[in-house]
Amino acid sequence: MSSPSPQPPAPPETRTGLVVMGVSGAGKTTVARLLADRLGWAFAEADDFHPRTNIEKMRAGTPLTDADRLPWLRAIAAWLAGWADAGENAVVTCSALKRGYRDVLRDAGPRIRFVHLHGDRDILARRLGGRSGHFMPPALLGSQLADLEPLEADEDGVVVDIAATPDEVAADALRRLGLAARPG
Secondary structure: OOOOOOOOOOOHHHOEEEEEEOOOOOOHHHHHHHHHHHHOOEEEOHHHHOOHHHHHHHHOOOOOOHHHHHHHHHHHHHHHHHHHHOOOOEEEEOOOOOHHHHHHHHOOOOEEEEEEEEOOHHHHHHHHHHOOOOOOOHHHHHHHHHHOOOOOOOOOEEEEEOOOOHHHHHHHHHHHHOOOOOOO
8 A cells, every 4th residue: 555645835915914913012033933933933123124225214214115114014014925935824023004004015926814913102202211122212103103004905914013022922923813722
């Protein structure tokens, strides 16, 4: 009796890219790492995809333009597509403030779902004021909040309040997305 043939990997369109989005200070990196760890999925920090010119612009307190963001968004989308092509799921942080930005990410190929970390301005400002070593100055919070376009009804995602602990935020996101943490 011959052994069964191995099953081919699942098609990339059945793979999921989870984008943890929101303004600076919302806790994207912390929550995204928790989600990636709990799910056993690949993880990336969107800031690592920024060209040096974008980082210097933000460090100087200058908001990025849509033209500045487009190559960055395409790089993130390509990273998500690469994991989907490999038959894997992935989690990435990305502010994804505008619908148009999220549309670029959705063009990656896999199913793209969003976790919008939402909080009031005071919490965000307090968090930004308390962190060090990040290129994003607290002064740009206002421009990010002005640019933020909430998820629309036809976008695959959930909005999660950041007032809870990061563990609670991650657990809430998983529950609301209908995803189960891997055993162990």
